[in-house]
Amino acid sequence: MLTRGLAGSVLVLLGGLVVSTLPRSTQLLRSESLVAIRGSEAGRMVGLTVVLLGLGLLAAAWLALCRHVAVAVGEEQDDALALVRHAVVVWSAPLVIAPPLFSRDGWSYAAQGMMAHLGISPYDHGPSVLHGPVVQAVDPMWLETVTPYGPLPLVAGDFFADFTGNPWILAIGHRAVALLGLVLLAWAVPRMARWTGLNPAMASAVALASPLMLANGVGGLHNDLLMVGLMAAALVVAAERGWVGAAVLGGCAAAVKAPGGLVCLAVALVSLPLLASTAERVRRLAAVAAVSLGTLVGLSLVTGLGLGWLGGLTVPATVNTPLSLTTLVGGAFDWVARVAGTGLPNALFLDLVRQTGTLTAVGVAVWVALTWPTGRRDTAVAAVATVIGTLVVLSPVVHLWYFLWVTPFLAAMHLSRVAASGLLAASVVLGLVAPLDSSLHGAYLAIVLGSMTVAVLVPVLLLTRRARVRLDKIVRSRWLAVP
Template sequence: MTRGVAGSFLVLIGGLGVSTLPPSSPLLQSGMLDAIRGAQAGRMSALFLVLAGLGLLASAWLALCRHVAQAVGEDRRDALDLVRFAAMVWSAPLVLAPPLFSRDGWSYAAQGMLARVGLSPYEHGPSSLLGRHTSTLFDQYQLQSGEPIVQAVDPMWADTPTPYGPLHVWLGEVGAGLTGNPWVLVVGHRVIALAGLVLLAWAVPRLAQWTGVNPALASALVLLSPLMMANGVGGLHNDLLMVGLMAAALVVGVERHWAWGTAIGALAAAVKVPGGLVCIGIALATVPAGAALAVRLKRLAAVAATAVAVLLGLGVVTGLGHGWIGALTVPGTITTPLSITSLAGGVLDWVALQLGLGLPQATFRDFVRGLGLVGIVGVAAGVALRWRTGDRAAAVGAVATVTAAFVVLCPVVHLWYFLVLPPFFATLQLGRTALSALIAVSVILGMVAPLDSSLHGAYYAIVLGCMTLGVLLPVILLTRGAREQIDRIASSRWPVLQ
């Protein structure tokens, strides 16, 4: 437990040296932090602290997973409470941290302020705040000129509308009505993200009971992994709130009523559209086993109509409208190295260029991306029409399948997109190899988070980070002791009484 808290503190301290901060931030006025950030040695030392902290978190997480996987007697009864307590104390040091390993948190704050001052974030980018539209709003920190809230926004997104749904933007608008201090606003968005973690802490044990797996181990795999701590809590990405709502929607839809679950699924989509994929699982689980195709289609239609009604209704109630639909293409303006379809298309474009085919730029990239989107729709439709009905455990597998298809085939994939997978895969009856792979991927995707967009152009830091990871990852995953520990976790069996 102490090891995890120490790791979080190291991530916090190092994060102040490597993350993007507004130049007007009071933390930079003392001069000491500014001097550290301005020196190459200081930035590299901060990066090393972050990676060391993530290494401690990963080590503590594996130890906790092994403990709850092999718990007996009194320890077994207390295991779930231990996991939830660890999630609380490990997350606590990061609550006040700036957005780590990505600037998205600063964009969230600016988008909420746009809505607060009457500028639609679906039509305007954060740079529109530089017109001093915020100067009349009260702010005890006297930072309402508009500039401070835009200073740390990634220039790539400064002039683009937001693709996020009305629930996410409305929550940001509420926060912007209380303060214009960008740091306070991003802390507010982290609290919103942590609400998603709370929802997962409630929903994941219930999903695990449906499938007959260890609820404490499933919760540990989801709530405390390096992937979650680095990208969900540290990065405060709204994917965490989305996936928390998705898990809660599935539980409520199956255990209460499909309409209530669908409404919560629509709230997930109102954060980010992929959250609506959970509604497929709700529809499948709430019709009788072996239901005829007509019965299945009727429930799917009812679920779809309810979800769309709630989603569009939120746009009306919040006054934000439905501009997010047109803005869904914004993320696709970039190419990310984790997108298989973008990479495959890029390789084909390069081959075409070498062969002198004279094709327009990105011809194959756009074509393969289009095939990927068709593939996502095809997988979702196949699951909806052919997956087993009336089975709770099968519903979890259905959601796991469609979300995996989304992550694999999506035109744009960031590290935090993978947050949607653990809640549904960790609650399945996975074999030893599959569970070991889930553990390894969770460690790797969390540990490499500092090498994402926060270090673009910082070549020495990237080299140092890669060298450090080259030492840490084998120690955490490949040494004999590490492999034995992961195997004990992956081979554990804890049958649950239904």
């Protein structure tokens, strides 16, 4: 099981060197063989096939791990939890040294950190103000765009730029920071699972070791992993040690990406006594908000970066993504309007549906904050899952790695058999499809054939009779709650 997953990660690394964007100055590109493989359609197809094979091995190893730890009871669960953590380390190791996989965001992080190091505000300028290797692999779409991220990733990038200007090394440094989120999840998820009476090893396997996490969180190198780790830590600290420290962690989560601050709603709920009045809720919410916002503003000012990131929050919404429900619905309405010859402005319904989705997500957050039970840890976990899940579903832009925001909290909840099966299936599918993005540089044949490969792999992994029996064993007892 561990060996199979390690082999899968190594294949993902090797195939990723073919399909991923690399700076032109990268030493590896001095190899004529590698350049020839990367430059041909057939070569990129081979690279994609190797990546998909590796992800398939990881998925199979992960399902085997889930089957193994799901049946652990009593003291066996401690050994099972140790096995899960060991598997995460082993399977992640080859990916740590990889270039940013399946997304070019990591190269943007490297460039933005270098800008901060040089005293150029990433909140006022895009990476195009730089020259040389550090911007060679940045997506042209974002070269002129300011960063929407908070000060913490930029401070980390500034620190790494003290030691090197090599973009690959800078990207690995950012991955190390993201992996701190994985460490926080490894600490927090078992605790949340015990609150709800679930198997902590199984919850950890779902949250930490899935293809979704390994492909998008570790290989993809996204700030979202650090953000969700801080969110989970904030909730645990609120329940076990007090709300002030938790609010600080919530502010730190927002200082990575703004949605991380939403965990503060659950921090307030879990820190209140049972049956708290509305007035008590409002006072605690205000206090938590003051501490978290104070932390966020303080970090922005102390680092010298300021609050310019507020102006960059709209940057992600400048693109349309096929995973965004509101974008799909709004775009469909606009298409019907054009076909019908109504003469309405372009993107009228797109903007309207997106705004409605955002307002609905805000309404759900307010409803949870003012009406859900207080003083209950299991309810607090569900509150985070509900608020963040609603935001992801209704967001105007959704990427694969956004599903990392909610998965650790869903893994620590009692789910129906259908929901538990769906979470397992989604964790596999969202990992397998990670390579099929813009990193293929217009290799449309590769994308189509890769999608067909995934369409074959998913039934083999999930829908065969043997696979259904295995999945049923995992979810039969709703994550096998602790007796």
